[in-house]
Amino acid sequence: MNILTYKQGYQLEHSTFKVSEKASELIKKFHQSADGLTLKNWKALSEILDYAAAAEQTIAEQKQYISNLESIAATDLLTGLLNRHGFENEIIHAIARAKRYGERSLFAYIDLDRFKLINDTYGHNTGDIMLKQVSEVLNISIRQTDYAARLAGDEFGLLLTNCDIEKGKERVGYIRHNLRKITVNHNGTNIQTSASIGFSVIDESSLLENVLEKADKAMYLNKRKRRHSQNKYRIS
Numbered sequence: 001m002n003i004l005t006y007k008q009g010y011q012l013e014h015s016t017f018k019v020s021e022k023a024s025e026l027i028k029k030f031h032q033s034a035d036g037l038t039l040k041n042w043k044a045l046s047e048i049l050d051y052a053a054a055a056e057q058t059i060a061e062q063k064q065y066i067s068n069l070e071s072i073a074a075t076d077l078l079t080g081l082l083n084r085h086g087f088e089n090e091i092i093h094a095i096a097r098a099k100r101y102g103e104r105s106l107f108a109y110i111d112l113d114r115f116k117l118i119n120d121t122y123g124h125n126t127g128d129i130m131l132k133q134v135s136e137v138l139n140i141s142i143r144q145t146d147y148a149a150r151l152a153g154d155e156f157g158l159l160l161t162n163c164d165i166e167k168g169k170e171r172v173g174y175i176r177h178n179l180r181k182i183t184v185n186h187n188g189t190n191i192q193t194s195a196s197i198g199f200s201v202i203d204e205s206s207l208l209e210n211v212l213e214k215a216d217k218a219m220y221l222n223k224r225k226r227r228h229s230q231n232k233y234r235i236s
Contacts, residue, residue: 076150078128079135087149087157091208094161098204105202106168108158109215110138110195111223115154118193122186130193133182141175156195157215165201172197196223 074086082090094105112134119127131154138148138156147159158175160168176195184191198219200211 079132079150081135081138081156082147082149084149084151087147087151087159088208088212090147090159091202091211094159094202095206095208095211097161098202098206102204103162104164106158106160106163106165107200107202107211107215108160108168108172109151109198109200109212109219110156110158111197111219112154112156113194113196113223113226115193118191122189122191126184126186126191130182130184130191133184134179134195137175137178137182141171141178159202165199168199172199194226196220196226198222 074082074089076083091107094103097103098105112130115127115130118130131150134156135148135150138158142148142158142160145161146163147157147161149157149159151157158172160171163171176197179195180192182192196219198215198217198221200214200218202211
């Protein structure tokens with residue numbers, strides 16, 4: 001399919017509007033005339049309506065095609081989650097809702113522990129399998145109003161909309177528990193991982209950069225604390 005440029009799309013929609021105006025004029029003449037539409041005017045009206053229908057279909061197809069492209073551009077190809085670009089757009093929308101309606105949301109920054117070691121030891125294919133399983137856990141653990149994303153290699157994000165910090169921590173704690181259950185088998189060796197998580201609250205004073213930075217710092221602080229208390233990379 002050839003994509004219409006913005007100018008072409010505007011011209012087509014404008015032309016369709018003009019066509020509809022012309023059709024309305026002919027129909028108005030029909031109602032005002034005792035003889036009804038002449039054969040000439042009837043043919044003209046028929047051609048106009050056919051053109052308008054075809055133009056509207058073209059516009060609808062183009063809009064759907066562009067919508068599909070935008071969806072693909074916002075999706076991580078490996079996991080099917082939102083990518084960083086798509087996710088940041090959702091955070092921007094959450095900030096806008098906070099400013100307008102006072103709705104608070106929560107951003108959770110998730111980083112898999114020692115994932116590079118898994119990749120280096122067992123290969124990228126094994127790592128990709130683990131990333132996909134992590135994505136599945138995130139997807140089935142959130143509400144329809146929430147968003148999950150793969151932000152970078154082993155970094156994920158959750159946007160919990162209309163959610164305070166306490167409820168958010170409880171829900172993410174449940175997700176963390178499920179992540180620890182993930183097992184990837186490589187030639188008879190079962191590989192597991194865990195995750196370090198940081199939070200930031202989205203409210204009416206939030207900016208995108210601050211939301212990301214606060215959660216990132218909190219995640220690394222959590223990683224350092226947990227590194228001293230337990231082994232994150234488990235093989236059985």
